[in-house]
Amino acid sequence: MYRKGSVVSADGTTIGFRQFGSGPGVVLLHGSMLAAQDFMKLAEALADDFTVTVPDRRGRGLSGAHGADYGIEREVEDLQALLKETGASRVFGLSSGALIGLRTARVTPAIEKLALYEPPLSIHDSVPVEWLPRYRRELADGKVAAALVSVLKGLEADRVFRTVPRFILVPPMNLALRFQRKAVGDNVPIPDLVPTMSADMQLVGQLADTIDDYATIDADVLLLGGSRSPAYFERSLEALTGVLPRSKRITIPKLDHSGPTDDGGPAEVAQSLRAFFA
Structure with missing residues (x-):
């Protein structure tokens, strides 16, 4: 506790x-x-x-x-x-x-x-950022699941997301996020956390x-x-x-x-x- x-x-x-x-x-x-x-x-x-x-x-x-x-x-x-x-x-x-x-x-x-x-x-553009414009467009359009997939594929942090096509990933991600929209206790719902990547990538750019x-x-x-x-x-x-x-x-x-x-x-x-x- x-x-x-x-x-x-x-x-x-x-x-x-x-x-x-x-x-x-x-x-x-x-x-x-x-x-x-x-x-x-x-x-x-x-x-x-x-x-x-x-x-x-x-x-x-x-x-x-x-x-x-x-x-x-x-x-x-x-x-x-x-x-x-x-x-x-x-x-x-x-x-x-x-x-x-x-x-x-x-x-x-x-x-x-x-x-x-x-x-x-x-270091000399070592962190990938090519995915950022797409991610931000998807957020602006309210497509949170698609934006999350863009992050996961763009940063290559998970082997599954590196190889599986977007059209396969987005529907189950969208379904999963629907069940995460309500806060439980002090926890923040995952859909509310997806937009924080934009600010954090600002830090990455600032400190490059x-x-x-x-x-x-x-x-x-x-x-x-x-x-x-x-x-x-x-x-x-x-x-x-x-x-x-x-x-x-x-x-x-x-x-x-x-x-x-x-x-x-x-x-x-x-x-x-x-x-x-x-």
Whole structure:
């Protein structure tokens, strides 16, 4: 069971969170098309040793809207507010959440240990973006299932979606989303999460080719990836290994980009995090 709380970020936006366990503080940052609900198993696996704070990033659930001037600066401010509120010095981020953790660590000495799972740090256009215009058109037309398929095929994060034709994928996806339209407790319905990819891809574009910026990070960094993830995540991790002053790499067998989530392999990820954060 978790406790609920919130903090007000620098621009006045409320950032709500779920909190588990007791001990040294850890903040877990989810990626796009996700919310705090997707880190429940990971948080519970760490709760015996740590006070684990899992926010709904802005634009989702317990938190306020993205805002008119949304960008990486707002996300950094949100994480800084969470760190100040909780006293945490350890941060874990998945995907776009990893980008936020990375950027925040440059300017936030409070972060002593930073764990990153497959940040989509684009290096010379390594992260695919050709699918974005179609995705945004489909969202504008209210075709949420089609937009979700465009994301999954475009980012190549799942082998099934890479190979199966769109006309086969969209109808069952549409049916599945119909059963996910009502919120259950604090959880955010999946159709409400699909549009968050647009804002997160804004972060990817904003941080493209910024690899050299991270040479000044003082925190100890753990770089995590799954053996079944697309190659462009490996390229990001390799580049970070080359510039970060203190980093360690771990590749977790049989996991893909969803590894830390409830649908992936949170127990395996928690094992690496527990050792690193201790």
